[in-house]
Amino acid sequence: MLDNLLKSIVNAVDNLRNQSPIVASLTNFVTMNFVANTQLAVGANAAMVQLPEEATAMASVAKSIYINMGTLLPICKESFPAAAKAAVQNNIPWILDPVAAGMGTDRENIFQSFKHFPPSVIRGNASEIISLAQSWNLNSLNSTPTQNSESIQIKGVGVDSSDTVESAEVAAIALAKFTKGVIAVSGEKDLITDGEKVYRCLGGSFLATRITGAGCSLGGVIASYATITSPLIAALTGTIVYNYCQECAEKYITENSKGTGTFQIEFVDALSLVKGKDLLEIINRTTERTV
Amino acid sequence: MLDNLLKSIVNAVDNLRNQSPIVASLTNFVTMNFVANTQLAVGANAAMVQLPEEATAMASVAKSIYINMGTLLPICKESFPAAAKAAVQNNIPWILDPVAAGMGTDRENIFQSFKHFPPSVIRGNASEIISLAQSWNLNSLNSTPTQNSESIQIKGVGVDSSDTVESAEVAAIALAKFTKGVIAVSGEKDLITDGEKVYRCLGGSFLATRITGAGCSLGGVIASYATITSPLIAALTGTIVYNYCQECAEKYITENSKGTGTFQIEFVDALSLVKGKDLLEIINRTTERTV
Amino acid sequence: MLDNLLKSIVNAVDNLRNQSPIVASLTNFVTMNFVANTQLAVGANAAMVQLPEEATAMASVAKSIYINMGTLLPICKESFPAAAKAAVQNNIPWILDPVAAGMGTDRENIFQSFKHFPPSVIRGNASEIISLAQSWNLNSLNSTPTQNSESIQIKGVGVDSSDTVESAEVAAIALAKFTKGVIAVSGEKDLITDGEKVYRCLGGSFLATRITGAGCSLGGVIASYATITSPLIAALTGTIVYNYCQECAEKYITENSKGTGTFQIEFVDALSLVKGKDLLEIINRTTERTV
Structure with a gap:
């Protein structure tokens, strides 16, 4: 079903290693x-920054x-809004992980600032995606932000991550349409949508x-692939590479009676060794349907 | 000797994995x-925060x-005193690691603020425990903070960690009585006290x-066990689990000629694999006596 | 060629393990x-700090x-200039890694402050060394900082790390003369100079x-060796130990079909196991010449 995307995903994995682009990250400690x-x-060059002027310079x-x-x-x-703005102004993709969306006013204010410079990809768990959609007031599938619409109620659960991937589909599609970007909801069966198609990726490890x-x-690896391919292919490639490499790692520790230290x-x-052609089987486990 | 505690420790190890409670940490970089x-x-869910409002929200x-x-x-x-206060007000246990007690006025001021919202467990090395007791002016075994008592002199050595566990016993007992909590002094032969009993745990690895x-x-793992059992059992369980898993790791690297990277x-x-029943032998190496 | 230095390097490796000195670091997250x-x-005791008063206390x-x-x-x-000043005033060596020299005014201002309390060793990649020399206006081999000299042009390339080690030799020598210290340029064939001799160290792993x-x-390991030997021997020892241990790690993962996780x-x-005598062969791959 993914024949049209298969080659793009395989190429993304191999091309990133050949190009080693710089990815700037403002990420948690x-x-x-x-x-x-x-x-x-996976082949990118990593640069981490904190200060607003450096985030802007990195863009x-x-x-x-x-x-x-x-x-x-x-x-x-200061630095997060500055980085988002600089990315949009420099016409480079930026990727958001909305960790703990729904907790605290500082966090909320930063999320609001992002509405004006929307990310190319948002990757989070189901609860974070639901909460972010609610925070941005995207309460309907038609993607128009509206204060009062209750046609489709999106619940936000903040730090609670017990929502299923399926329950975040409406929120994910609304976010995709609003940002004109791609949403990746991670969980037992990952969901990726650009607002028009919904992909489900099977695999990974508990x-x-x-x-x-x-x-x-x-999120950081999707940002890496986004340097050389479209946001949709980047989100699919990162997710599928992760599922594949988690399966490799789980297989190893099961066979060798190891624990979570060795798993990591x-x-x-596996991330450092994976080649595009290794992914043919797992890509075929992906399903695609129109919204 | 520990027959009365053995079952509680074994249960704590197994129960934590089944319940996956959230533990919030404000911890060093x-x-x-x-x-x-x-x-x-060991089975908890970890959440790290920095901002005062988020520390309060997490409580x-x-x-x-x-x-x-x-x-x-x-x-x-701001955030450390806010977190301690919120923990006490929300009636949840909080665990302190008094790293580098005795160094600098900022650090000292934070420690002073904790006197009003005392932790359920303090875990440190001998020097840190001695220094904290001195900082809180706990110079006698009767646990009354007094400015002038020199009946039992507690020396504080700040960043120097050369004090023996034994030399910190008086300070540990004084701290336990003052906080009405539990003190765990880590070292070659760990000491744990609730101010009434003193436990010594044998094992671990240099x-x-x-x-x-x-x-x-x-400290973070004791905080994890403290979500499902008493501060005393949590401190004993964490310490004994650590000693056991360190011995597993040392055995592996000795047999395989590996170094400290593999040890970690x-x-x-070992932490991810250990079960309560694995600890029966090492628990029996623990001694208990009345203060 | 390094007969005179060989014994010092071997001794540094073994002596550090016996003495376990405290090394204070202000380093990236x-x-x-x-x-x-x-x-x-490698045998040191590590202490990381952030606050200015703690950096000063650690000195x-x-x-x-x-x-x-x-x-x-x-x-x-505040803390970086305070730490550099305290190190010089306490007459202990301090080691600088000029990461991303050339990016941003905050960074530049900190670098300028270091001119007054120059480090004992600077370790960086070629681009960082070139950029720092330019930032400090060391445009000639005679080491006199001058605003206008263009006799020897040093290019600064900021975050770009594509400069070769060789292209940084002039900048390294200028920096060594100006700081009366040692410069270590890391790359395919590491260069170390005290302004009088230039050493080239072969080895390591891509x-x-x-x-x-x-x-x-x-940089942190050179700071460790600098506690017990001269800045020059510390820079050579750290670099050679790194090259040796990287080769050990590369050999292991090649033979076992592992990736970068296992390499680390x-x-x-290897760092935790290496002894001075293990380095005899790799030390002999080092060359020395007079500037």
Whole structure:
């Protein structure tokens, strides 16, 4: 079903390694090291910044920008909006991970600022996607932000991540239409939509939830692929590469009776070794349908 | 000797994996990733925050809070006291790692603020425990803070960590009585006290001192167990689990001629795999006596 | 050719493990954990700080200070100059990694402040060394900072790291003469100079560029050796130890079909296991010539 996209995904994996573009990231302190190492593993060059002037400067040399909302510091109130604005003005893609959407006014204010410089890809878990759509007041499928529409109610659950991927589909489509970008909802069966098609990607490992940074680093890796391909292909490629490499890592630790420490290392190993042609089987597990 | 506690410890290990409670941490930047991964490995869900409003918000959804004093930033002067206060007001346990107690006035002021919202567990090395007791002016065993008492002199040594665990016993007991909580002094033979009993836990590996974060992450893991059991059982369980898993990791690297990089990975593996019943032998190495 | 230095290098490796001196670091958030673990692996004790008063306090207990310019926060504008000043006033060596020299005014202002308290060792890639020399206006080999001299043009390329080690030789020598210290330019064939001799160190692995922190942590390890030997021997020892341990790690992952995750772990393992006598062959690959 994905014959038309298969070649693009395979090429993205191989091309990124040959080009080593700079990806600038403003990302949380918990998983910053892991994000950088995963970006390097798939072939990008990682550059992390914090200050507003440096975020702006990076937008003129980097090929994409990644903003992850975890562990905010006061300076983020300036640097995150500055980075989003600079990305849009420099015509490079920027990727958002709306960590903990719905918690606190500082976080909320930053999210509101992003409405004016919408991201090319938003990657989050179901609860974050639902909460962000609610925060942006996207309460209907027609994508018009409206204060009062209750035709389709989107619930926001903040730090609670118990929502299913399926329950975030309406919010994801609304966000995609509003941003004219791509939304990737991570979970047991990942959902990716550009507002016109909905893709579901099968695979991955439950162990990814037992290490910190699986989601954060996927955002960083999607930002890496977004330097050389479209936001849609980048989101699909990152998600499929992650599912594949998680399966490699789970297989290794199961066969060798290892735990989550080794899982993380084997996962990075797989990211650094994966070639486009390795993905043919897992790509074929993806389904596509029109909204 | 620990027959009465043995079952509680075994249950704590197994129950945490079934319940996956949220633990909020305000912790240092050096080992934040390691703290999160160890908390996930033993079965908790890790959430790291920095801003005061977010620390307060987390206190209403998390089941415990962990505050680690390493690598202070200016914002910590607001967020650390706010988090301690919110934990006490929300009636959830909070766990303190008094890193570098005795260094600098900013650090000292934060410690003073904690006197009003005392932690359920304090875990530190001998020097930190001695220094904190001195800082809080707990110079006698009767636990009454007094400016002039010199009956029992507690020396504070700040960043010097050469004090023995034994030399911190008086300070630990004084702190336990003052906070009505539990003190865990980590070292060659760990000491845990609730002010009435003193437990000594045998085991562990010297290699834990050759990686960063063994102590920080133990505090985070005690905070994890404190979500489902008493502060005393949480401190004992965390300490005993750490000693057991360090021994597993040391055994592996000795047999395979590996170094400290592999030690860290094997240690996380062991944390993610350990079951309550694995601990029967090491629990029996623990001694208990009345103060 | 290095017979005179060989014994000093071998001794530095072994002596550091016996003495475990404290090294204080003000270093970036991406690789802070890795820097600490590599310092611990080679035998030092790692202490990371952020606040100005703590940087100053550390200068009185630590045996060297490491300042790495990645991921600046606002507080760095105070703490970095304070740390450099305190190191010089306390007569302990301090080591600079001029990450992203040439990007932004905050960064530039911090670099200017360092001119008054010059580091004992500067370790960077070719572009950073060239850019720092330009920033400090060291445009001639005679080491006199002059605004207008164009006799030898030093180009500064900021975040671009495509300059060859060779192209940074003039800048490195100028910086060495100006600081009366040692400059280490990392790259395919590392260059180390004290302004009088130029050493070239062969070895290492290209995989070091595919993990984050290889350069940052080398600076931290040079700071570790600088606690017990001269800046020149420290820079040579750190560089040679790194090249050796990278080769060990590359050999392991090639033989075992592993990736960059395992490379990083094996590299730390090698750092924690290496003995002075292991380095005899690789030291002999070093060349020395007079400027």
